[in-house]
């Protein structure tokens with residue numbers, strides 16, 4: 349009764365497979381019954397050849413049937429083990445479709461970035477292109493080309509963070525963190541022929557103690573216009589329009605004489621206080637002065653023009669530079685510049 353034997357063999361195999369605890373046990377059972385070399389079913393198959401011809405078909409059919417049952421049992425157990433593993437990994441978790449979704453936090457621009465963009469946008473309305481330049485600068489661009497040679501007393505106006513020169517510490521080419529955006533006047537003029545109309549926002553560095561209105565790292569915006577027949581009236585017009593676009597159409601603007609080595613004449617610009625309009629002696633914005641100092645400016649010095657190869661008889665122009673944080677404080681009502689850089693989201697998220 350070889351057929352009977354085979355059925356029992358298959359029964360045993362199916363039971364063993366169903367009880368396999370893991371993949372390894374399952375594989376061992378597969379080899380034991382279906383393995384090519386010593387698998388029990390393979391042995392049975394080999395035996396077919398030795399049977400008398402009359403018994404071959406029945407026996408062959410029994411072998412095949414046994415094989416099929418074992419294969420099916422293997423497949424089933426494989427799937428069951430995989431499902432058990434997934435369930436275990438999920439720790440029995442289920443999706444709870446009734447849970448409210450997690451809140452998506454939408455980011456936004458930092459108030460300083462907003463102000464930089466606003467400045468660029470306003471000057472763009474007057475034909476100024478925004479360009480940027482290096483924060484690590486040569487002494488030449490930051491000072492010398494701006495009529496501030498070594499030893500010039502005006503250097504003290506810009507407390508400087510010097511940087512050891514990685515290109516061999518050549519003391520004749522000192523590096524620094526730019527103390528203002530004015531070096532970009534030179535870089536732009538070196539690269540372009542007039543007419544020039546650019547605005548340059550960017551980070552600056554000064555060796556300075558921090559307080560409510562000063563940071564050692566801060567942003568400035570620089571403006572430069574060079575053309576034939578530009579005058580101080582053009583400078584005034586541009587800054588007047590800027591003040592009114594930023595702070596409203598009633599703004600007045602005050603020019604007072606000032607000194608910068610790279611402009612002549614030079615001026616300091618102030619806006620009339622948009623908060624108290626000069627009427628509140630205790631005003632928190634202007635300190636009761638009625639005016640808010642905003643920028644330095646002037647007509648570009650002929651020596652500066654000559655240095656970049658412009659003919660000062662044909663071309664002249666104006667430049668201005670002011671602090672971005674200052675504008676941002678005025679725009680947002682921030683009482684302290686340090687609030688911008690503490691990066692406390694409870695503060696920054698208001699804007």
Ligand code: PHE
Nearest residue numbers: 528530608644645667668669
């Ligand atoms: N760079 C000057 C400063 O930082 C401001 C300035 C810019 C003055 C352009 C005149 C012209 O104080």
